[in-house]
Amino acid sequence: MAHLSQQDVLIACSCGSLRPLIKLYFCRHCIVLRCGYCVSQEVDSIYCSNCLENLASSEAKLKKNRCGACFDCPCCFHTLTIRATTISRINPPVDGSPTPSKTSVKNYYLSCFFCRWTSRDAKIPDKLTATSSNWPEHENTYTARISSLIEYFKIITLRERLEKENRMFLHSSRRGYQHFSEKFGLTAMLARKRAGLPPLSLGRDDTSTLPHIAPSIASEHVEPLPDDVFTEAIDIVKLTSLPQRFGIPDLQPELISNLFPIHKQLFIKRSQRCRSCLHNIFKPEYGPASIKFKLHLAAYYYVPEIRLMEKIKLKRRQYTHLMLKISNPAQISTQIQFLQFEDVTDIVQNNEVFNFEEKKDDSIDTKSITNLAPIQKKTYPLEKSRRITFKTNGKINLPDVIISLPARDDTAEYDEANDSDMYQDNPSVIVWRKGNKVIVKFSVIPNNDVEDNEDIKIGFIMRYSYHGKIISPLEQKGNKDIRLLDIKIFISIRVCISPTELLTSGNYQIRTYLGKLMS
Amino acid sequence: MPAYDSMSLISDKQCIIIDIGYKYTKFGFSGESNPRCIIPTETISSDTGKYKIVFNYKDTDELYTNLVDFIHMLFFKYALVHPKEKRVVIVESLLSPSVIRNTLASVLFDHFEVTSIIFLPSHVISLYTLGINTGLVVDVGFQEAIVIPIYEGIPVLKAWQALPLGSKAVELALRDRIQNKIKLITEKGEEVMNSFCLFDTIVEDIKVKSCFVTTLERAKLLANGKIPKLQPPAFRYRIDGSTVIDIESIDRELPFETLFEQDNDQMSLSTMILDSILKCSIDMRKQLAENIVLLGGTVMTKGFKARLKEELLSLIKQPKYSDKLFINVFKFHNPPAKENYVAWLGGSICGATDMISMKSLTRDTYCEMNNNTIPDWCSLTNRSDSVIQKILQL
Ligand SMILES: [Zn+2]
Ligand SMILES: [Zn+2]
Ligand SMILES: [Zn+2]
Ligand SMILES: [Zn+2]
Numbered sequence: 001m002a003h004l005s006q007q008d009v010l011i012a013c014s015c016g017s018l019r020p021l022i023k024l025y026f027c028r029h030c031i032v033l034r035c036g037y038c039v040s041q042e043v044d045s046i047y048c049s050n051c052l053e054n055l056a057s058s059e060a061k062l063k064k065n066r067c068g069a070c071f072d073c074p075c076c077f078h079t080l081t082i083r084a085t086t087i088s089r090i091n092p093p094v095d096g097s098p099t100p101s102k103t104s105v106k107n108y109y110l111s112c113f114f115c116r117w118t119s120r121d122a123k124i125p126d127k128l129t130a131t132s133s134n135w136p137e138h139e140n141t142y143t144a145r146i147s148s149l150i151e152y153f154k155i156i157t158l159r160e161r162l163e164k165e166n167r168m169f170l171h172s173s174r175r176g177y178q179h180f181s182e183k184f185g186l187t188a189m190l191a192r193k194r195a196g197l198p199p200l201s202l203g204r205d206d207t208s209t210l211p212h213i214a215p216s217i218a219s220e221h222v223e224p225l226p227d228d229v230f231t232e233a234i235d236i237v238k239l240t241s242l243p244q245r246f247g248i249p250d251l252q253p254e255l256i257s258n259l260f261p262i263h264k265q266l267f268i269k270r271s272q273r274c275r276s277c278l279h280n281i282f283k284p285e286y287g288p289a290s291i292k293f294k295l296h297l298a299a300y301y302y303v304p305e306i307r308l309m310e311k312i313k314l315k316r317r318q319y320t321h322l323m324l325k326i327s328n329p330a331q332i333s334t335q336i337q338f339l340q341f342e343d344v345t346d347i348v349q350n351n352e353v354f355n356f357e358e359k360k361d362d363s364i365d366t367k368s369i370t371n372l373a374p375i376q377k378k379t380y381p382l383e384k385s386r387r388i389t390f391k392t393n394g395k396i397n398l399p400d401v402i403i404s405l406p407a408r409d410d411t412a413e414y415d416e417a418n419d420s421d422m423y424q425d426n427p428s429v430i431v432w433r434k435g436n437k438v439i440v441k442f443s444v445i446p447n448n449d450v451e452d453n454e455d456i457k458i459g460f461i462m463r464y465s466y467h468g469k470i471i472s473p474l475e476q477k478g479n480k481d482i483r484l485l486d487i488k489i490f491i492s493i494r495v496c497i498s499p500t501e502l503l504t505s506g507n508y509q510i511r512t513y514l515g516k517l518m519s
Numbered sequence: 520m521p522a523y524d525s526m527s528l529i530s531d532k533q534c535i536i537i538d539i540g541y542k543y544t545k546f547g548f549s550g551e552s553n554p555r556c557i558i559p560t561e562t563i564s565s566d567t568g569k570y571k572i573v574f575n576y577k578d579t580d581e582l583y584t585n586l587v588d589f590i591h592m593l594f595f596k597y598a599l600v601h602p603k604e605k606r607v608v609i610v611e612s613l614l615s616p617s618v619i620r621n622t623l624a625s626v627l628f629d630h631f632e633v634t635s636i637i638f639l640p641s642h643v644i645s646l647y648t649l650g651i652n653t654g655l656v657v658d659v660g661f662q663e664a665i666v667i668p669i670y671e672g673i674p675v676l677k678a679w680q681a682l683p684l685g686s687k688a689v690e691l692a693l694r695d696r697i698q699n700k701i702k703l704i705t706e707k708g709e710e711v712m713n714s715f716c717l718f719d720t721i722v723e724d725i726k727v728k729s730c731f732v733t734t735l736e737r738a739k740l741l742a743n744g745k746i747p748k749l750q751p752p753a754f755r756y757r758i759d760g761s762t763v764i765d766i767e768s769i770d771r772e773l774p775f776e777t778l779f780e781q782d783n784d785q786m787s788l789s790t791m792i793l794d795s796i797l798k799c800s801i802d803m804r805k806q807l808a809e810n811i812v813l814l815g816g817t818v819m820t821k822g823f824k825a826r827l828k829e830e831l832l833s834l835i836k837q838p839k840y841s842d843k844l845f846i847n848v849f850k851f852h853n854p855p856a857k858e859n860y861v862a863w864l865g866g867s868i869c870g871a872t873d874m875i876s877m878k879s880l881t882r883d884t885y886c887e888m889n890n891n892t893i894p895d896w897c898s899l900t901n902r903s904d905s906v907i908q909k910i911l912q913l
Contacts, residue, residue: 007567017566036565037587040632042601057600061533063601064555140552142855146864149548149650150871157872164877174888216649218810225822229731229771233753240730246543246557252819252857268599380886383629387580 008308011299012488013038016386021306024299025281027274031466031483033299034281039272049267050079054288066263071135073112074247079118080110082130105228110135110261122260135261142248151479152213275382303487304328304336304405304464311441311494314456319397319443322493328405332467336405338398338442339461345488348410356507390490394446394456399429408436444493456493461486535598537590538610538641538863539623542661542686543816545863546593549608549870551857554863556597562589579622586626594631602631606875610866612658613674614681616664617892624893628885635879637869638893642667643674644865645814648854653803654810656860657792659817661685664778664788666795668807678798686817687854690722692731693774697722697764703784704761704824706904707829713762725756729766732775733821735829741773742780775820779830785839789830793840809850816859824851 004017010018014030015038025034046060047053048067053062072082107126110119118128120165124136140146238256247262272282275425283295309323328334404423425433432439446456538545539560547554558572565588573589575580594602608625615709627633642656642665652672652834660666666680694717696749703713750768757763774824781787786794792811796804813824834840856864870873880893 019566040603041591041595042603043595043599058598064551065597143552145855146552146868148650149647150868152650153868153874154872157874157877161873161877189573213650215651216852216854218852220850221846222824222828222851225734225827226729229751230749231752233752234729236728236756240726241724249545249555249557249860250553250857265597266599268595270595272837308612348566367735378630379639380882381629386584 007490008494009306010390010490010492011303012388012390012490014381014385015163016388018390019492021303022298022300025272026297026299026302026317027277027279028297028302029277029279030274030420031485033262033303033487034272034274037386038275039281040275041270041272044271044284045286045288046266046268048264048289050264050443052288054286055266060266060404063263063266065266067266068263070179070246070264071110072264073115073117074122074262075244075256076112076115077115077116077243077247077262078112079264080112080261082108083118084108084130113416117256117259119261121257123257124260136477138248138251138260142250148213152211155211157342181186183261198270202358236374301329302466303485304334304462306462306489306491307494308491312444314394314444314446316446316450317448319445322442322444323439324394324442324491325437325439326403326405327408329408329436330467331407333404333406334467335465336403337401337463339463339486340398341459341488343459344461344463388459388488388490390459392457392490393450393454394444394458394493396458396460396491397443397445398460399426399440401426401429401440403430403438403440405438406436457492458493459488464485527836532606534608534875534880535594535600535602536610536863536866536870537593538591538860538866539573540660543859545591545860546597547867548598549865549867549869549875552864552884554860554867557860558597560589562592564588564620565591571724574619579618582619582622583626586623587630590631590727591628597858602627602633605769606635606870606879607632607633607637608870608875609636609638610641610862611638612665613642613667613676613880614679617768617887620664620893621891624885625891633882635881636885637879638876639866639869641814641862641865643669643672643810644855645861646672647865647868648856649812649852651810651852653806654812654852655792655796655807655816656812656814657788659663659685659778659788659813659815660710661687662818664791664815664817666791668795668799670799670803670807672863675799675803678795680795682788682791683784684788684791686723687728688777689774689817690719690726693726693770694722696770696774697725697766700764700766701758702763702765710763719760725764727765728772729754729756729771730774731771732778732820732826733772734822735826735833737772738779738826739774741776743767751911775823778817780793787830789827792827792831793834793844795820796846797840797843804844805846809845811849812853812854812861814858814861818858849887862901867884870880 007020009020011021011024011033013024013035014032015035017037019034019035023035025039027034028031032165041056042212044055044066046055048070049053050070051067054067054069067447072078084106085108086104087107088102091101105128105130108130109124109126113120119135127134240254240256240259244259245254248259251258253259269284269288270282271280271284271287274281280295281297283293284290285292285294304329307325307327309325312320312322314320325337328336398519403425421429425434425438429441430438431441444456444458450456456458461488462483465482467482531617533548536545536547536549536554538554542560543557544560545554545557547556562571562573562585563569564584566584571585571588573585574582576585590602598605598867600877605852609620609623624636627636637786642658645658646652646654646669647658653668655668663681664684666678668675668678670772674877699714700715701713701717702710703717704710716824731751733741736901751771753765753767755763755765779790781790796807799807813827818827820825821909828849828851832847835844854861854864885891
């Protein structure tokens with residue numbers, strides 16, 4: 001599926017991001033493209049990627065977003081597995097039986113299959129049960145001190161806040177005095193400072209009720225350079241790297257032997273919402289084991305796909321044919337037209353800022369917004385759109401045709417009939433047609449200032465008819481909600497322009513395409 | 520004035536504490552004793568799928584996109600919470616450029632729609648981890664070393680000192696020393712010199728695993744081209760199966776000298792500290808010298824603190840300082856944290872108090888502001904930005 005992730009054909013999202021079609025969403029309510037950048041993302045479910053346990057968000061919070069049962073290797077961060085070994089113990093002879101009895105005990109330890117680190121390297125004793133709990137846990141040694149600091153500052157800020165509220169009250173009642181003190185810059189903080197009081201002590205008499213905290217005492221003693229740096233040989237494999245140290249932030253051990261298993265970080269499933277209408281446009285199924293979606297409004301199902309057929313060779317100051325394969329993914333036929341950016345006045349050119357609201361259809365939007373208004377207490381301006389950074393350096397000639405593409409029909413794939421007869425296609429524009437797909441011939445010329453070996457970048461607008469409602473066959477003759485959508489397409493043609501290269505003839509190229517398609 | 524009455528209802532919720540360093544970002548939740556993660560300030564671009572260093576940017580648009588990608592990762596890979604109803608604490612340097620601060624605010628409010636942000640100056644809040652309110656705070660990070668005295672909880676901004684003396688300078692010095700020592704081992708076992716550009720991560724790894732800050736006595740010998748009797752063992756560093764670098768003794772000892780050697784203006788990490796004390800009024804000086812707080816990953820290097828103390832004690836006897844500074848004792852604090860996340864811990868402590876509801880900039884207020892520049896009051900000092908702007912113009 002290499003073609004799916006291709007970066008050759010990019011589409012401008014409504015927010016200005018350039019993405020390949022498969023990375024775009026389509027909001028059916030706003031009828032605009034959306035992408036990961038311009039949707040609002042939400043945490044749907046939290047789970048462990050190893051044991052697939054689903055955790056409630058409160059539980060995950062309690063466990064600091066880590067799985068209680070699974071561990072990662074502190075060396076290479078792969079998942080650790082529990083391994084068993086059998087240790088036979090020789091019991092001393094009991095009650096006159098001549099031979100000492102043998103018992104075998106199973107011992108369990110954690111091991112990394114990737115880098116061979118084991119919990120025995122950390123000198124963690126083996127366990128007698130296979131259950132994954134009860135491995136020794138580690139606590140930050142300063143937690144008690146830090147909580148007492150937090151308590152102390154909590155009370156101090158609380159007082160500061162009360163005093164501030166008091167002052168605001170005074171301010172409203174004794175405006176004249178306040179004005180005077182501000183005029184002379186005698187703010188409360190400065191006043192205290194001049195009086196020699198510490199600025200954080202708030203009351204005049206109530207300092208005695210402040211909780212006591214022992215301030216840190218500075219010391220003249222500092223850690224000396226250890227003598228062993230001059231004597232001990234460096235054994236690189238026994239020393240930790242920075243990522244390994246940061247895996248245990250409060251200890252940051254320098255020796256591999258001081259590392260210990262790290263609880264596995266949990267993962268999330270996300271759902272995504274359109275930011276302007278707040279409808280869900282992507283929602284996965286809840287269970288961690290499921291890879292299906294409840295809802296997935298991928299643009300792939302709504303926007304005709306354009307694919308670059310083959311690498312071509314361009315020549316300076318000459319037009320070269322460019323073949324694009326266009327397919328209609330929708331369950332209903334569509335009509336496609338191509339336009340230059342200049343032809344469409346309400347669409348803004350490359351370097352200008354696109355506006356979110358710009359292309360929204362009023363009737364639909366006001367409706368959806370009024371419906372949702374009570375949920376949203378306050379409206380905030382939407383994030384500014386991004387600038388399209390794609391700089392074109394070539395020109396594409398667009399055929400002046402309207403192409404009809406039938407609905408996608410998977411059975412038609414096996415139909416040998418030639419579809420071209422049904423449409424009055426101009427063979428110099430549409431060189432091939434089958435089912436919901438056509439190959440259209442364009443021509444491209446690089447700008448004169450293009451460097452050798454530079455990718456040629458072109459852009460144009462694809463205008464197609466979109467059928468807003470899912471129409472059942474019975475209703476098909478009824479009212480159709482059809483609107484024209486303009487999609488900005490940007491194509492990079494990875495070619496080398498060599499001045500000596502002879503231009504291969506267009507006809508030859510078509511023949512090669514067709515040959516390839518047949519084979 | 521921020522509306523704080525409604526906020527008190529949700530003040531028991533934990534806020535997100537982010538300390539974005541040039542090289543590493545510390546990230547976690549308020550009230551916790553250590554960050555959840557310390558990760559490189561790098562991200563995978565959602566546009567191109569390529570690795571990007573967040574602070575390598577051409578224009579604010581690029582910085583904006585980098586920060587969106589990076590903070591997205593923080594929220595959905597580490598915090599696992601929806602950013603929308605979260606309060607965020609940003610720990611930043613007092614000297615942090617306003618373009619970064621404003622872009623960050625825009626990213627958090629406009630893109631992630633967080634409830635509120637508070638910017639806390641790293642030097643000031645680091646003292647919260649010690650329960651003191653006066654100290655000389657020395658932050659040696661990746662890009663630069665910044666010294667700011669804090670007196671009675673207020674930064675003495677006229678005395679700030681900053682020099683590009685951080686691990687970046689150390690890694691450059693190390694790279695210079697080892698760049699030409701790369702050897703390729705052929706199939707026959709022969710060793711051929713090879714030169715290719717070393718990745719930053721390799722240089723950093725060698726530095727972390729083998730380099731140290733030597734003593735003043737040895738440093739003086741080495742500076743005069745003499746070789747002390749005792750040598751730290753040399754070793755072979757393997758880049759991959761066939762590429763090695765032979766690290767000599769001197770390569771382990773010399774790179775960190777960059778921080779202590781005086782440059783053309785006779786400035787070094789140690790003179791910065793003394794110069795900063797000198798710029799403070801006489802009655803503060805002794806107290807500052809006896810309350811030095813060291814922050815930043817670089818100060819965790821073996822021998823760093825011992826050397827700094829030796830340097831200070833030796834410099835103070837030189838005429839440049841002995842006439843003006845009458846100090847003979849330097850004392851250092853030991854925060855309840857590793858030095859590379861002390862500032863983050865200060866943020867975590869502040870984030871657990873009412874300060875967040877009192878002084879945060881809310882999204883409502885932000886949206887009402889016309890120019891979207893972060894005002895002074897959301898910073899702890901209540902006046903930092905304008906003051907800093909004035910100082911930076913000097
Ligand atoms: Zn978008
Ligand atoms: Zn698990
Ligand atoms: Zn491993
Ligand atoms: Zn929508």
